Amino acid sequence: xxxxxxxxxxxKRIEKVQVGGGEKAIQKQTAMGKLPARERIKSxxxxxxxxxxxxxxxxxxxxxxxDKKKLPADGVITGTGSxxxxxxxxxxxxxxxxxxxxxxxxxxxxxxxxxxxxxxxxPLIGINDxxxxxxxxxxxxxxxxxxxxxxxxxxxxxxxxxxxxxxxCAGGAVYSPALTDFVFVVxxxxxxxxxxxxxxxxxxxxxxxxxxxxxxxxxxxxxxxxHFYAESEIECFNQxxxxxxxxxxxxxxxxxxxxxxxxxxxxxxxxxxxxxxKKPYDVRDVIKSICDDSDFFEIQERWxxxxxxxxxxxxxxxxxxxxxxxxxxxxxLDVDSSDKAARFIRYCDAFNxxxxxxxxxxxxxxxxxxxxxxxxxxGAKLLYAYSEATVPKITVILRKAYGGGYIAMCSRHLGADxxxxxxxxxxxxxxxxxxxxxxxxxxxxxxSDPNEMRKIKVAEYTEKFANPYIAAANGHVDSVxxxxxxxxxxxxxxxxxxxxxxxxxxxxxxxxxx
Amino acid sequence: xxxxxxKSLVIDDSVYETALTKKFANRxxxxxxxxxxxEAFIPGLIQKVFVKMDEKVKRGDKLLxxxxxxxxxxxxxxxxxxxxxxxIEGTVVKKNExxxxxx
Numbered sequence: 041x042x043x044x045x046x047x048x049x050x051x052k053r054i055e056k057v058q059v060g061g062g063e064k065a066i067q068k069q070t071a072m073g074k075l076p077a078r079e080r081i082k083s084x085x086x087x088x089x090x091x092x093x094x095x096x097x098x099x100x101x102x103x104x105x106x107d108k109k110k111l112p113a114d115g116v117i118t119g120t121g122s123x124x125x126x127x128x129x130x131x132x133x134x135x136x137x138x139x140x141x142x143x144x145x146x147x148x149x150x151x152x153x154x155x156x157x158x159x160x161x162x163p164l165i166g167i168n169d170x171x172x173x174x175x176x177x178x179x180x181x182x183x184x185x186x187x188x189x190x191x192x193x194x195x196x197x198x199x200x201x202x203x204x205x206x207x208x209c210a211g212g213a214v215y216s217p218a219l220t221d222f223v224f225v226v227x228x229x230x231x232x233x234x235x236x237x238x239x240x241x242x243x244x245x246x247x248x249x250x251x252x253x254x255x256x257x258x259x260x261x262x263x264x265x266x267h268f269y270a271e272s273e274i275e276c277f278n279q280x281x282x283x284x285x286x287x288x289x290x291x292x293x294x295x296x297x298x299x300x301x302x303x304x305x306x307x308x309x310x311x312x313x314x315x316x317x318k319k320p321y322d323v324r325d326v327i328k329s330i331c332d333d334s335d336f337f338e339i340q341e342r343w344x345x346x347x348x349x350x351x352x353x354x355x356x357x358x359x360x361x362x363x364x365x366x367x368x369x370x371x372x373l374d375v376d377s378s379d380k381a382a383r384f385i386r387y388c389d390a391f392n393x394x395x396x397x398x399x400x401x402x403x404x405x406x407x408x409x410x411x412x413x414x415x416x417x418x419g420a421k422l423l424y425a426y427s428e429a430t431v432p433k434i435t436v437i438l439r440k441a442y443g444g445g446y447i448a449m450c451s452r453h454l455g456a457d458x459x460x461x462x463x464x465x466x467x468x469x470x471x472x473x474x475x476x477x478x479x480x481x482x483x484x485x486x487x488s489d490p491n492e493m494r495k496i497k498v499a500e501y502t503e504k505f506a507n508p509y510i511a512a513a514n515g516h517v518d519s520v521x522x523x524x525x526x527x528x529x530x531x532x533x534x535x536x537x538x539x540x541x542x543x544x545x546x547x548x549x550x551x552x553x554x
Numbered sequence: 555x556x557x558x559x560x561k562s563l564v565i566d567d568s569v570y571e572t573a574l575t576k577k578f579a580n581r582x583x584x585x586x587x588x589x590x591x592x593e594a595f596i597p598g599l600i601q602k603v604f605v606k607m608d609e610k611v612k613r614g615d616k617l618l619x620x621x622x623x624x625x626x627x628x629x630x631x632x633x634x635x636x637x638x639x640x641x642i643e644g645t646v647v648k649k650n651e652x653x654x655x656x657x
Contacts, residue, residue, distance in 0.1 A: 243623060245597045245648060262577070320560065320572045345575060369578060370563050370570035376577075402565040408584035442566070474566030 057095050057112040061136025069136055074206060074229055075273050077117050077134040080167055084277045085121035085130065092119040094149045101143060104176040111137050114146045115170075118153045120162070123284050129157035132167035135207050139171030142213065146174070147184025154191040161290035163200040165280070168217060169207030185212045192219035197390035199290045202280060205230035205266070206273060210254075218265065221387060222283060222339070225256035225266040226276050232259055232266075264343040264376060286337060286351040286358045287391060294392045295358035304334040309523045313464055317439060317506075320370070323348055323363040323398055326438060330527040332356065339384065344376035345369075346405075349384040354396075355531045360388035363398035364449065366439070373445055374405040375418040385425035394432040394534055397450040400439040402471055419448065420553040426454040428550065432537035434530060437461040437508065437517065442470050452516045457540070458533040460526070461508035461517045468510075472502040589632045592654040594647045598622030602643060605654075609637045617654055620647070629653065 041049065058078065060066065066076050075083065081090050097114050099106065115137035120129050131150045133140040150166070157164040173181035195201055196219065203217035204224045208231045217223045217232070225232075233254035240246050240253070252258065259266035268283070270276035288295045307329035312321050328334035331352035338350035346369040349362050362381050364371035388395050404415060426433070426448070435456045441449065446467055450456045461467065469475065476497040477484070487493035511517045521529055563570050601621040605611060611631045618641065620627045635656030647653065 243597070318568065318570050320570070366570075366572060368573050369575060370565060370572040372563075372565060402568060402570060405578075406565065407581065409581045412584075471566050471568040473568045477567050 054095065060112050060134050061138075065136035072229070073272070074135070074169070076136065077132040077167070077169065080204075080206065080273065080277075081117060081119075081121070081130060081132050083274065084165070084167075084280060085123060085128070086125060090119055090121035090130075092117060094118055094152065097145050097149055099143050099145045099177070101174075101177045101180070103178070106176050109138075111143075113137065114143060114149065115140050116142075116146045116149050118149045120153070120156070123163075123281060126289055127160070127162045128165055128284075129153045129160075129162055130165045130167070133170045133207075135169045135171075138174065140169050140207065141171050141174035142181050142184050143174040143177040144180040144184045147181070147187055151187050151191055154188070154195060157199050158191070158195050161199060161292065163202065163284065163287075163289060164195060164220075165202045165204065166216065166220070167204045167206055168209040168213065169205075170213055171208060172211045172213050182212070185215070188216050189219060192216055196221070197291060200284075200287050200391070202283070204276060204280065205232055205256075206276075207231070208250075210234070210236055222268065223259070223266040224268045224270065224276050224280060225259055226270045226273055227256045229273070230254075230256045230259070230266070260340070261342045264340060264380060267339050269342065282337060283351075286353075287393070288358075291391055297356040297358075298353065300353075300356040301333040303329055303331060303527065307334055309526055313439060313462075317464075317466065320366040322367050323365050323371070323400065323438075326398060327352065327361055327363060330354075330530060331359075331361070336361065340380055344374075344380040346371055346374065347377035347381050349381060351393075354527075354534055357534060358393055359396050359534065360384060360393045361396050361398070362450075364401040364445075366400050369405060371401040371440075372403060372405040373401060373419060373422065373448060374410055375413045375415050378415070378418045378422040378448075382421035382425040385422075385429055389425075389429035389431050392431060394434065394537065395429060395450065396530060397433070397435045397456075399435060399437045399441045399446070399449040401442070401445040401449065402440050403442050403445045417553045419444075422448050423454065424550070424552045426450045426456075428552075429455070430540070430542040430544070432457050432534060432540050434458045434533045434537075435460070436526060436530070437465040437467060439464050439466060440471070441465060441467045443468075452518075455542075457537055458529075459517050460529055461512065461520050462523050462526075463508070463520060464523075465508035465511075465517075465520070466506035467508050467517070468505040472498045472506055475505070476501050590635065590656045591652060592617070592629065592632070592656070593650045593652055594620060595649070596620070596622045596627070597649045598627070598647060600641050600643055600645045600647060600653070601626060603641060605637050605640060607637055607640055611635060611637060611656070620653075631656070 118131040201220035203220040260269040309329040433456045435450045480497040599621045601619040603618045615631045639655035
C-alpha cells in the first residue's frame with residue numbers, strides 16, 4: 041500500500057470504531073436525554089482539545105462466544121484534553137457498546153489514564169455510564185474493578201478526582217465514584233446503588249423504583265453520596281468547569297488566583313443577623329456579604345443542610361468555607377453534618393486551600409436516634425479533621441458558640457490561626473436557659489415565684505456570659521471585630537498566612553474515627 | 555433541605571425558631587426491645603420449627619431455622635420462658651413479622 045492508502049486505511053479504521061454501538065444504539069441513548077460518550081467529552085473539555093488513546097484496544101475473552109464479538113474501543117473512551125487551558129485526564133464509558141460493561145481491557149484503558157494523571161499531576165475526570173461488570177469475563181472484570189479502586193485510593197489527595205454519573209453505576213462499579221473527591225449527578229439519568237431493585241424485591245420483598253432507590257435526588261438529599269445536582273448533562277458540565285476553576289491542578293500547587301472583586305452591595309453584613317438570638321437567618325448571606333463577587337459555590341447543598349460547605353474567593357484566592365446554618369435545625373451538629381464538614385476539611389487540607397469557619401450553633405442534636413447512630417464517632421471526625429489540618433484556619437464566631445459545639449467549630453484550641461468574634465457572639469458553656477436551670481436549680485426551686493426567679497437568673501447569666509468578652513479576656517479569641525470589617529480581617533489573615541508551615545511528629549497516618 | 559417552614563427546636567431548654575429536615579421530622583421514636591417477642595430480623599422462609607406450644611425453653615435453645623439470603627439462620631431463645639405463640643413450618647415471613655412469643 042502507498043502512503044496515501046495507508047493513511048486512508050487509518051481513517052477508515054478510526055471511523056469504524058468511533059461509531060461505537062451504531063446509529064440505533066446512539067438514538068436510544070439520546071432518546072433518554074443522555075448524550076453519546078464522545079459528545080460528552082467534547083462538551084466538557086475545551087474546544088478541540090481532546091486526544092484519544094487506546095482506540096483500537098480489543099478484549100481477549102473467548103468464553104461464551106465473546107471471540108465472535110467485536111466491541112469498539114471495548115466500551116470506553118479514554119484520553120487527555122484540557123479545561124480552562126489546563127491538561128486533564130478523562131474517561132467516558134460508552135453505554136452503546138455492550139452496555140458500557142467493564143471487562144479487563146476496558147478497565148486497563150481506565151487505569152492507564154489514572155496512572156498518567158498521577159504521574160503528570162493532572163486532574164482525573166471519570167464519566168460513568170455502565171451496566172456493570174461484563175459477566176462473560178468473569179473474575180477478570182472483578183480484577184478490572186479492583187485495579188481501578190486501588191488507583192482511586194493512590195490518587196486520593198494527590199490529584200483532584202471527579203466522577204460524573206451519567207447513567208447506571210451499580211454494584212461494585214459504584215465504589216470508584218465513592219472513592220473520588222466530587223460526584224456529580226443528573227436528575228433521571230444518574231442511578232447509583234449496590235444492589236438493584238430486582239435483587240431487593242427477590243430477597244427482601246421490598247418494591248422500589250431505580251429512581252427512588254438510587255437516583256440523583258436520593259444521593260444529593262438522603263445519602264450524601266453525591267455533591268452536585270443538575271437537571272441536564274449540559275448544566276452538569278458547567279458545574280464541573282466551575283468547580284475546576286476553584287481547585288488546584290494537583291496537591292503541590294495552590295489554586296490559580298483570579299482578579300479580586302468586591303462583594304455585591306445587596307448583601308449587607310450588618311443587617312443579616314436578627315436581634316433575637318433564637319431567630320434564624322441564612323448563613324450563606326453572611327458568606328456572600330464577605331466573599332469576592334458574592335460568589336459562593338456550595339457543595340452538597342441539600343444534604344445535612346444544618347451545615348454549609350463550599351468554595352469562594354477572598355481577594356482572588358480560593359478558600360474553603362464552612363458555616364453552621366441557623367436556618368436548619370438551629371445549626372446543630374449531628375451525624376451527617378459532622379461527616380459533611382470533616383470530609384471537606386480534609387479535601388481543603390490535602391489541596392492547600394485555606395479554611396474559613398463561621399460559627400453559630402447551640403450544640404449537638406439530642407435524640408436516641410442520633411446516639412444510636414453513633415453521633416459520638418461521627419462528631420469526633422470533625423474534631424479530628426480540624427485538628428489535623430495545617431492549612432490556614434480562620435474562625436469567625438458570629439453568634440452562639442456553646443459547649444462542645446464551640447470547641448468543634450475550629451476553635452483556637454483545635455489550632456485555628458485566627459479567631460475573630462462579632463459583638464453578637466455568645467461564647468459560653470451552654471445557652472442561658474439551660475445553664476440557669478442547672479446552676480441556679482436550688483434558688484429557683486426555693487423561690488416564692490420559681491418562674492420569675494428563673495427569668496431573673498437567665499437574665500443574669502445572659503448579661504455575664506452570653507458575649508465574647510470572657511473568651512477574649514482569656515486570649516481564646518484574637519479580636520472582637522466590627523462586622524463591617526470582617527472581609528478586611530479575613531483578607532489580611534489569608535495574606536499573612538500565605539507561607540504558613542506547621543511541623544508535626546512523624547507518623548505514617550493517624551487513625552481517624554472512620 | 556426540604557421544608558422552609560419555620561418550626562421550633564428545643565436545645566438545652568432554649569427554644570430556637572428554625573426549619574426542620576425531612577430526616578429529622580421522620581425519625582423513629584425509640585421503642586425498647588421486648589425480649590419476649592421474637593420477630594423475624596429478615597424476610598425469609600420458616601424452614602424448621604424445633605419447639606411446640608407450652609414447651610419450656612432455656613436461654614440459647616434453638617427455636618427455629620429461618621432460611622434467608624441463601625443461609626440457614628438459627629433463631630435462639632434470648633431468655634428462659636414458655637412458648638405461647640409458634641409459627642408453622644413452610645410459612646414465608648416478612649421483616650419484623652412476629653414469630654414466637656415467650657412468657
